[in-house]
Amino acid sequence: MDELKKKLIQLVHSRHASWKAIYSILKANAAISNNEAAKYSSINPHAERPIRDLQFISIDKLLNDYTSQNIHLITIFDDDYPSRLKTIYQPPWILFAKGDLSLLKNRKSLAVVGSRNATTYGMGAINFLFPSLIEKNILIVSGLARGIDAHAHKAAIKMGGKTIGVIAGGFHNLYPKENVKLAEYMMEKQLLISEYPPATMPAKWQFPMRNRIISGLSEGTLVIEARKKSGSLITADFALNEGRDVFAIPGSILTPDSDGVHYLIQQGAKLVKSSEDILEELGM
Incomplete structure (x- = not known):
């Protein structure tokens, strides 16, 4: 070195x-x-x-x-640093990675983000869309948060797909506690990454910063059930600023749970009714 x-x-x-x-x-x-x-x-x-x-x-x-501890350090100067990530605003200087590093290769990938208070509808939308995406070897990137994020990781794994989790804080302080087992499984069979050293405690400001990596690793970002002021919209904003595709699943107009999603659609995000809507934009 x-x-x-x-x-x-x-x-x-x-x-x-x-x-x-x-x-x-x-x-x-x-x-x-x-x-x-x-x-x-x-x-x-x-x-x-x-x-x-x-x-x-x-x-x-x-x-x-x-x-x-089988923790890999990938600096921005290394050949295996994801090329897509180098182009974002303030790319991480180092990725701390644990798991299958081959998942960082420049493959088709989709960020999936949404509400921490996921409804049956939101999780059902993932179950409906994912089979065709996984069949086409689309890698799923998310933030290992409760709700939509966790369900996206679990659904990808259950369907035999590949998934990357991007966390705030370090590997020794996984958050939230309810997803620790999922995180540990992903560190063995999939991939977990962070820009922070393993001993770092997660801080509030790290979560929106983490979102730029989620969108930065991905060709497009799919938003499911998000309120107007939410981390999911921050992720979508990062994606838009980097010229990446943003997809949105419409929800009910009777609750605020999809206000953010509907706002994105009004701003030009692609309304998704089927997996073909996503695959078409990703050139599949």
């Missing part, structure tokens, strides 16, 4: 390193030592503390710990 990648891994483990601070440091590049902190802090005042943190972060210990 070259020195630049080692430095990047150390920086990602600094509690004080924002995405932009890491960018400034990498841009300045060269060998960073504690004595050079002043030089880099003049480029970005937020870069000084992460650079000082480097002396306390043992790269060899980190790499040994992760190897023993």
Whole structure:
């Protein structure tokens, strides 16, 4: 492993390193030592503390710990970093991954997101659409949240398909607790990824940031049962900003549970009545 990648891994483990601070440091590049902190802090005042943190972060210990736990680190400089993800706004510097890494290859993939309070209708829509999608080897990407996300992962697995879960926080602090068994299964048989080191506790701000990875890994995003102000609409916004397809399943006009979905349709998202509506846009 070259020195630049080692430095990047150390920086990602600094509690004080924002995405932009890491960018400034990498841009300045060269060998960073504690004595050079002043030089880099003049480029970005937020870069000084992460650079000082480097002396306390043992790269060899980190790499040994992760190897023993079967946790893979894929940096943005690696060949197996998903090419689709490189094009998004502030792509993750590192993906922490556990499971079947082959799922990150550039294959047909669909993000599926929706309400944490999924109804029988929402889950039924997944059961109705997925068989044709799985048959065409469409990989399902979601956020392992309760409700639509969890059902999407489970349905893909049950139907013999492939699925990737993107989590906020790290592998050692899985959330929500009710999906821990599903997450552990996916770390064995499917794939779980995070941009945060395994010891990271999930924080509120990480969930919307996580959504840019869900849409970024996927050619299109399918929204099922989402209110106007919801994480699902944030995911859809990321997809639209990256020029990806957005699909929406209409719901009842009598409840607010599909207000966000109907808003997306009004804004030009493709209304989905059958799996063919999705397959057609994905060039299948």
